[in-house]
Amino acid sequence: MTVEAQPVSELPDPRSLGFTVVAEDDLPTELTDLVDQVRTLIDTVAHTEADGADLAAARDLVAEAVKRIDGERRPIGALVHRSDFEGPVGFGTLTNVVEGPTNPAAPPMRLELTEEGLRAEVTLSGVYQGPPGLVHGGWIAAMLDQALGSASAAAGMPGLTANLDVNYRNPTPLNVPLEITARVTGTERRKVFVSAEIRHNGEVTAEGTAVMVQVALPG
Numbered sequence: 637m638t639v640e641a642q643p644v645s646e647l648p649d650p651r652s653l654g655f656t657v658v659a660e661d662d663l664p665t666e667l668t669d670l671v672d673q674v675r676t677l678i679d680t681v682a683h684t685e686a687d688g689a690d691l692a693a694a695r696d697l698v699a700e701a702v703k704r705i706d707g708e709r710r711p712i713g714a715l716v717h718r719s720d721f722e723g724p725v726g727f728g729t730l731t732n733v734v735e736g737p738t739n740p741a742a743p744p745m746r747l748e749l750t751e752e753g754l755r756a757e758v759t760l761s762g763v764y765q766g767p768p769g770l771v772h773g774g775w776i777a778a779m780l781d782q783a784l785g786s787a788s789a790a791a792g793m794p795g796l797t798a799n800l801d802v803n804y805r806n807p808t809p810l811n812v813p814l815e816i817t818a819r820v821t822g823t824e825r826r827k828v829f830v831s832a833e834i835r836h837n838g839e840v841t842a843e844g845t846a847v848m849v850q851v852a853l854p855g
């Protein structure tokens with residue numbers, strides 16, 4: 637395959653394109669702690685058998701909490717920059733639904749650089765359920781898409797998913813550690829070919845390939 641990737645050093649700084657960028661290290665720990673607590677809240681609400689009085693009291697407490705922090709909001713499209721990625725490749729959306737550090741709807745997942753590409757470990761609660769006891773297939777696809785897109789971006793070639801192909805090889809269980817791996821397998825003009833897997837206990841439960849297309853960036 638031919639390689640015509642834009643060199644990483646030529647990628648523009650998203651700030652120069654008008655994006656709001658927040659350094660991940662500057663996010664208050666009170667905010668990331670709150671995100672964790674809200675995750676626990678979502679899981680608890682989804683499974684509780686508490687009685688009506690307790691549910692009503694909990695609703696009032698949550699409403700009070702919302703009132704306490706509602707006010708100025710970061711803009712949609714705000715990016716977060718991770719300092720553990722070198723140069724201009726460590727950008728992602730702050731509220732990304734799979735990995736955004738301020739999004740309590742995202743599972744506690746963090747892709748890390750490896751020699752081969754990217755790797756994450758994640759345990760999904762019952763909030764991500766599809767079939768009984770199993771992760772929803774759409775979420776499996778979402779996690780693979782995130783890993784695939786991030787592998788492309790981490791290699792200096794951020795783009796949009798043009799095609800995503802998922803094979804579900806074995807059931808993916810809830811409430812157990814899952815391993816996600818992804819890497820770039822080739823490039824051709826603006827296309828970046830990527831592959832990824834999800835494993836439980838070393839066994840592949842799902843695998844995906846994607847064509848990411850690098851979009852023209854000004855500058």
Ligand SMILES: CCCCC/C=C\C/C=C\C/C=C\C/C=C\CCCC(=O)SCCNC(=O)CCNC(=O)[C@H](O)C(C)(C)COP(=O)(O)OP(=O)(O)OC[C@H]1O[C@@H](n2cnc3c(N)ncnc32)[C@H](O)[C@@H]1OP(=O)(O)O
Nearest residue numbers: 647650727728782785786789794796797798799825847849
């Ligand atoms: C320094 C960065 C600055 C900016 C920072 C911004 C963001 C942060 C950066 C990175 C983010 C980090 C991590 C990523 C995280 C998560 C990943 C999630 C990814 C997504 O969740 S993303 C949402 C879903 N995604 C879409 O919303 C795309 C909708 N879509 C389109 O916007 C267009 O469709 C587009 C752009 C894809 C192409 O449009 P286009 O006009 O640019 O290009 P064109 O059509 O000419 O195709 C060019 C070559 O791709 C081939 N091609 C086209 N389509 C194909 C297909 N389906 N299958 C196979 N090949 C295909 C052609 O055949 C041709 O190939 P060839 O070169 O061989 O001719």
